[in-house]
Amino acid sequence: MEVGFLGLGIMGKAMSMNLLKNGFKVTVWNRTLSKCNELVAHGASIGKTPAEVINKCTITIAMLSDPAAALSAITSKGGRFLEAPVSGSKQPAETGQLVILAAGDKALYEAAIPAFDILGKKSFFLGQVGNGAKMKLVVNMIMGSMMNAFSEGLTLADRSGLNPHDLLDVLDLGAIANPMFKGKGPAMLQNNYSPAFPLKHQQKDMRLALALGDENSVPMPVAAASNEAFKKARSMGLGDMDFSAVFETLKVLKHSS
Amino acid sequence: MEVGFLGLGIMGKAMSMNLLKNGFKVTVWNRTLSKCNELVAHGASIGKTPAEVINKCTITIAMLSDPAAALSAITSKGGRFLEAPVSGSKQPAETGQLVILAAGDKALYEAAIPAFDILGKKSFFLGQVGNGAKMKLVVNMIMGSMMNAFSEGLTLADRSGLNPHDLLDVLDLGAIANPMFKGKGPAMLQNNYSPAFPLKHQQKDMRLALALGDENSVPMPVAAASNEAFKKARSMGLGDMDFSAVFETLKVLKHSS
Amino acid sequence: MEVGFLGLGIMGKAMSMNLLKNGFKVTVWNRTLSKCNELVAHGASIGKTPAEVINKCTITIAMLSDPAAALSAITSKGGRFLEAPVSGSKQPAETGQLVILAAGDKALYEAAIPAFDILGKKSFFLGQVGNGAKMKLVVNMIMGSMMNAFSEGLTLADRSGLNPHDLLDVLDLGAIANPMFKGKGPAMLQNNYSPAFPLKHQQKDMRLALALGDENSVPMPVAAASNEAFKKARSMGLGDMDFSAVFETLKVLKHSS
Amino acid sequence: MEVGFLGLGIMGKAMSMNLLKNGFKVTVWNRTLSKCNELVAHGASIGKTPAEVINKCTITIAMLSDPAAALSAITSKGGRFLEAPVSGSKQPAETGQLVILAAGDKALYEAAIPAFDILGKKSFFLGQVGNGAKMKLVVNMIMGSMMNAFSEGLTLADRSGLNPHDLLDVLDLGAIANPMFKGKGPAMLQNNYSPAFPLKHQQKDMRLALALGDENSVPMPVAAASNEAFKKARSMGLGDMDFSAVFETLKVLKHSS
Structure with a gap:
């Protein structure tokens, strides 16, 4: 499964590195390109735009600083959406000990489970978006x-x-x-x-x-x-x-x- | 070391039984005498009055329902006093997993440590009575x-x-x-x-x-x-x-x- | 001075009637036209639209049930705006005992003072719109x-x-x-x-x-x-x-x- | 009616002066005797002890700083008691505009009404002592x-x-x-x-x-x-x-x- 990652802040970087180490193919995008270097050195590909990442990957995870940034990064056409705030900060992100609070498209949640199993010690599906x-x-x-x-x-x-x-x-x-x-x-x-x-x-x-x-x-x-x-x-x-x-x-x- | 016990409610009974099982000599007093039977069957002695227990034992522990009962049970003359409320209920009392919050006479606290080590997973000495x-x-x-x-x-x-x-x-x-x-x-x-x-x-x-x-x-x-x-x-x-x-x-x- | 009135609910009706009784010329508009009848019987004119009232009158007072209704009633072009929530309910409105909390265009406030003197026991000018x-x-x-x-x-x-x-x-x-x-x-x-x-x-x-x-x-x-x-x-x-x-x-x- | 006054602090002084001005006979006692001088100049008598005041007067009003002072000043034998905290400070005390919250002996309350009518704009009888x-x-x-x-x-x-x-x-x-x-x-x-x-x-x-x-x-x-x-x-x-x-x-x- 190929996983896309939009946003390489503290959390996004730790999570995508964790997926790479566990054998996932990962394509990343970040507004400031230089933040992608360390991940590329560990085998990640780069997408030039959010859309490119989304089109290429089975699932794309956005870890962006604010809702507006998240919304502008998403290509609405044909997309399925899963909201998934995480509980836990830098260290749990690095060690796959996050708690993932997913809500939205149930089938997409099921598709994402292999990645969630690496990223978190537990993931929840909580129903409709917003939950x-x-x-x-x-x-x-x-x-x-x-x-x-x-x-x-x-x-x-x-x-x-x-x-x-x-x-x-x-x-x-x-x-x-x-x-x-x-x-x-x-x-x-x-x-x-x-x-x-x-x-x-x-x-x-x-x-x-x-x-x-x-x-x-x-x-x-x-x-x-x-x-x-x-x-x-x-x-x-x-x-x-x-x-x-x-x-x-x-x-x-x-x-x- | 001989330990006295005044009051054999839920807590007092569990605690004195625990001491008996761990090899302490125990003398008990309770307002309703029949509550002493089970402990006597396990090797406890009976004191007729609180004073008799206190005079006989190295330390005497009072687990009484209210402060007035506790005060009337104590013989003031020559006594040293240690307040020791416990944190934990019946089951921790039986298994020696109480937390003991002692305050008052420091030397008495030290004398009681062998018993406290059996009764609790941890005891604290918190300074003056009231703490x-x-x-x-x-x-x-x-x-x-x-x-x-x-x-x-x-x-x-x-x-x-x-x-x-x-x-x-x-x-x-x-x-x-x-x-x-x-x-x-x-x-x-x-x-x-x-x-x-x-x-x-x-x-x-x-x-x-x-x-x-x-x-x-x-x-x-x-x-x-x-x-x-x-x-x-x-x-x-x-x-x-x-x-x-x-x-x-x-x-x-x-x-x- | 000719005063316009948009909205003839409990408050608007009482206030416009009060102005009529005190010799003002009043032109009224209300979504449900029949509510204008009593005021017409006391000498008010009717405007067919809010814009007609606003164009005709020196000042126009809007007493509308919600902000959206108020905004849609105002013709923005060339208008000066004064926010003026009132303190007091039906009876003070009938007897001119309201407290008027005006804010916005200072010159418009001054132009409205003769009407405010009838409608309220006291009016305040509180600075910028919102206050x-x-x-x-x-x-x-x-x-x-x-x-x-x-x-x-x-x-x-x-x-x-x-x-x-x-x-x-x-x-x-x-x-x-x-x-x-x-x-x-x-x-x-x-x-x-x-x-x-x-x-x-x-x-x-x-x-x-x-x-x-x-x-x-x-x-x-x-x-x-x-x-x-x-x-x-x-x-x-x-x-x-x-x-x-x-x-x-x-x-x-x-x-x- | 002769009225006794125990305690000539700010309130007691203003109240007893007010009674004197309105034609009442007043006998006063205060721990510090010199505080009685001004009242004596306006016609008050002095009692040497609280008991002397209480024995002499129809009713005795105690305006003392604390409950202990009040209790020690009262001779229990044969006495009837009315609690009467007042609402209001120095100025209302001088002008007879206090609000008097009396509770206790109902007959005593009725006996005190002529004095209360001078001291307060209104007095209440609220039932049992404590109210x-x-x-x-x-x-x-x-x-x-x-x-x-x-x-x-x-x-x-x-x-x-x-x-x-x-x-x-x-x-x-x-x-x-x-x-x-x-x-x-x-x-x-x-x-x-x-x-x-x-x-x-x-x-x-x-x-x-x-x-x-x-x-x-x-x-x-x-x-x-x-x-x-x-x-x-x-x-x-x-x-x-x-x-x-x-x-x-x-x-x-x-x-x-």
Whole structure:
């Protein structure tokens, strides 16, 4: 099976390299051509336009930065479309540990399974187009509220005389232990918010999840309170830091006047 | 080392049995004497009063239902005190997988380590008396907010046309996967709220955590919103169900008038 | 000065009648022609199309049900535009007691002042187009949060053994006495929510005000909590009742499962 | 009728002077005796102890700073008790414009009416002891949430390009016009928070109202969000300023790390 790849950012590059290493034929296209070099060195072909890639390949995967870029890259005529947002960042992309949230054309999903099996530890078919993006919003909404709950707990521990590192250890042994607390907790206690998932993107997803809830008359008071905390963080200039920087909103701040 | 045990409820019985099986001498006391029989059959001695147990044993562990019961059982004279709330319920108690949050007399903690090593997978010494209870409040506060975030996500998934079982699967593969979501999610989707941790106790812990935050000027907007959801659940008559029943507050309800 | 009127709904009819009674020449247009009859009987002329009205009159006021209707009615060529949402409903429209929130062309505002003096007790010029609508959103956001605060207070009074009618009397004597509490309180205590301002419109304005806050990085935790309460009310089927029906969300409800 | 007065702080002094001016016989006691001088100059008698005042007078009014002070001043034997918190500060106390929230002994209330008619524009009898304090909590809870709604509106207006002074004018003409917005708005826009009602006291009342709601299973999400904002303000060192200083929590703040 020949797989096309449109867009060679961090994710696209790691994913197409992974397919090459696993014996797939891969044809790539990228707006800035020089980003294709490393993949060509590993055996990829180059397409001059998105259309050329799409016409040549059985399936073409677009990993583009924004919806408009994605839409302009697609040749509508005769095409079948599968939306497939992924959960996971650079490292899972390199090691084939993504979670793939596909939705749209069911037959196309089935055709893509061999590639999805390499790229992800698990792929889902979620029904009509839009459901992949919705699922991602729901997951990120829960994640954002959990980050706020975690930040409040760390702050309360610290200010009430406990050692917040002890809290991290206790949490990691119990029913709510999870990779995010374990991975981000120690950095947060050092005020280190190197962006893995920028706060402004997390807040955008909270906002969109709340809008989805609004459409469907679902009250979500905890997500709403979390969203306001992320907005507060944005107003403090923390939008480009990791979303764990919402922790800063709870610290003792000086007022400006 | 001889260990005393005051109180043979679900937890006390499992813990003292565990110590017996691991070669400790154990002397037990319980208000209702008949509850001691099974332990005696496994080699435990009986003390007639709490004082008798305390005088006889190197350390005495009280697992009593309420603080007043605990206080009346302790003989103040010459005693050293260690607060040690545990995290974990019946099964971890039987298998020595508790998490022990000790605080108070440091030397007593060290003397108790051989027993704690059997009873728990990990014990912490958290400083002055009160810190054990505080740590438990902080953990339960985070847990309560997470349960609300989870409930909101399940509801949003369902009402926006996703399969909430797919959401459970997606969550379990990602950065926020945790035993609580995995353990309680399927039951919640069947409206099954058999009480492992009753909602009214979770709400009490949220309230106490918020009060602790108030004392220390820590704003906790997400915990506050979660607390109101638990109060809403109580007003719906769900206080004695599992705390996951807060899920019900988000469903479509009929108004009364 | 000749004033044109596009749209003879409740508001448009009351306002144009008021201008006629105060000696203005008025030309009206309405999609359903028969609604013009009463005004013609009081001396109004009829225009066959919006364009005819606009060409004939010094200023033309559009009171149309939705933005699309308003836009399609305006002939862009050579026109000057003034946005002027009003605060107040039927009765203030009849008695010239509206509050007019104008924004856009300053010279046009000045030309319209003689008409605004009849129609409103006060008119504002708020700067560029969009500011009139924004001001209305801000006012309605505050109003929506106040309605929630009021509902919570009435519920707390009732459930803690006070007479909520006493609360109404006490409120009306103090620093937060306001026409809304006085006007709506007695009806709310009788579960009477005849729609003066439908809840779904209030919730839409809360949502838009929160979106405006999002754009400008303004955290608004109380508005966010209020918005969720209105969403809850919508999920209970109360969207077409008066926005004071948010009171129902606080009552003791039965869960469905 | 002879009226006793225990406690000559700001309120007690203004109230007893008001009674003297209206022809009542007044006997006063105060811990610091010198504070009695001005009243004696206007015709008051002095009691050496609270007991002496109580024995001498038909009714004795205690305006003491804290409940412990009040309780120690009362001679229990044969006494009848009426709780009567007042709404209003110094100026209404001087001019007899207080609102009196009495609860307890009904016959005593009726005996006190001649004095209450001078001291207040209105007095209420609210039933059993405790109801006066509860009513005050409910009113202050609504007031605190309104202050947050108002602060959010002022901030949103300012940051979205409106003139917040225009917002004050628009608010004052509409259905939610109230003395608090009118009185405090202009000062808030100048960052002037001279304490009429200190923020820490407002937050205490919000906390107690939420606790009352908790006892009675009343969810109050808007009050809860408001309480967290007041806590945030306390953490910023604003506890001794006027409660309108909660406005500061919404401004753009610098983070500390």
